[in-house]
Every structure is written in structure tokens, then in C-alpha cells.
Amino acid sequence: MLQSFKDEYHRKISENIEKYGLAIQPVFGDEENPQFSYSIGLYRTYRHPEIIMLGLNQELMSNIIDNIAEDIKNGKTYDAYSWSTGLLKDFECYFIEVDKANYGKYVLGDIRLYGGNNFPLLQCVWPTTEGIYPWEDAWPDDMKKLQPLLGPINKP
Numbered sequence: 001m002l003q004s005f006k007d008e009y010h011r012k013i014s015e016n017i018e019k020y021g022l023a024i025q026p027v028f029g030d031e032e033n034p035q036f037s038y039s040i041g042l043y044r045t046y047r048h049p050e051i052i053m054l055g056l057n058q059e060l061m062s063n064i065i066d067n068i069a070e071d072i073k074n075g076k077t078y079d080a081y082s083w084s085t086g087l088l089k090d091f092e093c094y095f096i097e098v099d100k101a102n103y104g105k106y107v108l109g110d111i112r113l114y115g116g117n118n119f120p121l122l123q124c125v126w127p128t129t130e131g132i133y134p135w136e137d138a139w140p141d142d143m144k145k146l147q148p149l150l151g152p153i154n155k156p
Helices: 002-020 042-046 058-073 100-106 108-114
Strands: 023-027 036-040 050-054 082-088 091-097 121-125
Touching (some): 002 023, 002 108, 042 058
Antiparallel strands (some): 082 091
16 A cells, blocks of 8 residues: 555656656645755756755745746756845745755655755745844744755855
8 A cells, every 4th residue: 555655656746747847845844843845856857956945834835946947947047045036025035055964854755766866956045024034143033943954055
């Protein structure tokens, strides 16, 4: 039973990559870990880094990753240590390169697709509604677990 579930899951991921250029994997959190979503297949299809977001509503994160993918399909590139407007209304998102030491905890679907961690991965970092980012002193203590930074930020 479990094996057939895994086979069905992997078949669906493969179908989505073939049809849409990527799959988006939501992962639900718990008291210790935030929920997150990430792309599977952007690097294979478009030679663009995979994308991960943490700590927002699942539907919102999936929509943002889907919008990023649409931009990539239309020729836009997202780079590490750069800002992007238009992903969140009225706020800029910042992209950082994810440290490969974090891949095993967060992007198992990509590791399976690529046969290891030989692919680039960017984290899309979002601010509070007051425009405060996680590396700033004013980032609220109660939000620290929501959006851990998975790589160096090269402070903007």
C-alpha cells in the first residue's frame, strides 16, 4: 500500500513537470517547524534555480512560486542576493542562495529528482506587513520560527 502511494506520488510529480515545467510541493509544519512550499523541476526544465518559501499560508506560497515559474517561462531570471517587486503586494521579496546543508531537511523531492544536491536553490524571503525582514533587529520574536534563513543573506 505505501509503495503504491509513493509510486503514484512520484508519477504525479513527473506528470506535472512534463506538463507545466515544474511541480510545487507543499509541506505542512508543526510546533517546531514552519510550513513551506518549494518547486520541483525548474532547474531541469529551465536551468533556473529551484525556489523555496517558508512560513506563509500554503496557498499563498504556492501561488507565489507559480507566479515566479510563469516569469521564468517568459524569460525572467531570479538571482541570489537580489530584490524582486510584484510577488507580494506592496512589498519586495529578497532571494538568498540556500546552503546545501539545508537541502535534506527541506527539498527531498528535488533531491530525488536530481539524484542528490547538485542543483541550485533560492529562498524567497518576505517581510512583515511593516516591511521588516528576518535579518533586522526589529523582526518579531514570535515570527523567528516562521521563516528561518536557509543560507547567507549578504545583507542588502
